[in-house]
Amino acid sequence: MRSLESDKAKQMGRTVRAYGVHVFTASGVVFAFLATAELFAEAPDPRWVFAWLAVAGFIDAADGPLARLWDVKTHAARIGGGVIDGIVDYLTFTFIPLLLIWRMGWLPDPAALWIVPAMGASLFGFANTRAKQKDAGFFLGFPSYWNIVAYYVGILVAQFGFAGAVFSAASVVLFTVLTVLPVRFIYPNQVASPWRRPIIWGGIAWVALLLALLPTYPTVPLGWLVLSFVYPAFYFALSGYLDVTMRREEPVA
Numbered sequence: 001m002r003s004l005e006s007d008k009a010k011q012m013g014r015t016v017r018a019y020g021v022h023v024f025t026a027s028g029v030v031f032a033f034l035a036t037a038e039l040f041a042e043a044p045d046p047r048w049v050f051a052w053l054a055v056a057g058f059i060d061a062a063d064g065p066l067a068r069l070w071d072v073k074t075h076a077a078r079i080g081g082g083v084i085d086g087i088v089d090y091l092t093f094t095f096i097p098l099l100l101i102w103r104m105g106w107l108p109d110p111a112a113l114w115i116v117p118a119m120g121a122s123l124f125g126f127a128n129t130r131a132k133q134k135d136a137g138f139f140l141g142f143p144s145y146w147n148i149v150a151y152y153v154g155i156l157v158a159q160f161g162f163a164g165a166v167f168s169a170a171s172v173v174l175f176t177v178l179t180v181l182p183v184r185f186i187y188p189n190q191v192a193s194p195w196r197r198p199i200i201w202g203g204i205a206w207v208a209l210l211l212a213l214l215p216t217y218p219t220v221p222l223g224w225l226v227l228s229f230v231y232p233a234f235y236f237a238l239s240g241y242l243d244v245t246m247r248r249e250e251p252v253a
Helices: 002-026 028-039 046-069 081-104 112-127 146-160 162-180 196-216 222-228 230-249
Strands: 138-140 184-186
Touching: 002 028, 002 046, 002 081, 028 046, 028 081, 046 081, 046 146, 046 196, 081 112, 081 146, 112 162, 138 230, 146 162, 146 222, 184 230, 196 222, 196 230, 222 230
Parallel strands: none
Antiparallel strands: 138 184
C-alpha cells in the first residue's frame, strides 16, 4: 500500500513539474507584453524593449532542455508545449522586434514595405513543419532572429544615419528571402560535436557583450561594434560551410 501511494505521489510530482515547464514557457508572453507596452509609450526606450525581449529569450533557451529533462511530452501530454513556444517565439523574436524598427523609424519610408514582408515570411517559417531539423542540428531557413537584427539596425542608424538605414533595409530584405529559402542555419543547442561547445559558449559571450552595451544603446563605440560582429560572422560562415558540406554528402535523387 505504501509503495503504491509512493508511486502515485512520484507520478503526481512528475506531472506537476511537467506542467510547470509549460507555465514557464508561457511566461514569455508577460515579457512580450512589457516590451509592447514600452513600444507604445509616448517616447519609447528601445533599451527596455530589448531588455524584456532578452528575458523572453532566456526563457526560450531554458524551457527546451527542461522539457526534455523532465519528459514533458509524457507527463503533460494534454498541452502542446511546442505550440506555446512557437506563439511566444513569433511575438518576441519576430513581431515585436520588427514593430520596434517600424516604431522608431529606423528604415526608409515607407517602412512597412520592409517590415510586413519580413513578418509574413517568418510566419511561414514558424509554420514550416520541416523548419526545425533537430536531429541534424539545423534550422531550415533563416531562424527569424529579428530581435538581433533590430538591435543592430538601431546601432547602424545611430552610427551612420541614412546610409545605415539603407543598409539595414537591404539586410531586412536579404533575411526575409533567406527565411523562406531551403538553406540551413545552425540550431545552437542541437548542433553536433565538435561545433556545439564553440557555438553555445561563443553565443553566451556574445549575448553578454550585447547586454553590456545596452545601457548606452544605440550609441556604441565603433571598436565594440566591430567586435560584436565576430560571433555572427562565425555563425553564418559555419552554417554556410556545414550546409554546403551536407549537400555534397546527400545522395542525388
